[in-house]
Amino acid sequence: MTDTRRLPGPTSDIWEWQLSGRCRGLDSDLFFHPDGDRGPSRSARERAAQAICATCPVIAACADQALASREPYGVWGGLTESDREEIWTGRRSAPSREAARAAS
Numbered sequence: 349m350t351d352t353r354r355l356p357g358p359t360s361d362i363w364e365w366q367l368s369g370r371c372r373g374l375d376s377d378l379f380f381h382p383d384g385d386r387g388p389s390r391s392a393r394e395r396a397a398q399a400i401c402a403t404c405p406v407i408a409a410c411a412d413q414a415l416a417s418r419e420p421y422g423v424w425g426g427l428t429e430s431d432r433e434e435i436w437t438g439r440r441s442a443p444s445r446e447a448a449r450a451a452s
């Protein structure tokens with residue numbers, strides 16, 4: 349018989365925070381750039397997505413997940429692709445949980 353104590357926990361425990369995301373049900377094109385989206389159009393789209401993230405109750409968990417998993421695409425936890433790249437390369441620090449919560 350398999351010892352289930354050695355198996356990983358349910359995946360839903362890791363992703364459950366997504367059920368509370370403000371982006372739930374919104375057009376994903378706002379958070380993930382469509383092909384060819386660059387320049388002012390891209391910046392405006394990212395700012396609109398970040399405004400939604402700023403009101404999201406799970407912004408800290410979302411940012412943590414995107415940074416930990418090195419998510420390459422989209423706006424997650426109020427962080428754009430460029431923001432995350434700057435954090436990964438040490439050009440800026442990751443937002444603290446407190447700062448992320450204060451923004452929400």
Ligand code: SF4
Nearest residue numbers: 369371401404410425
């Ligand atoms: S922080 Fe932004 S991307 Fe993350 S769940 Fe909330 S609204 Fe969606």
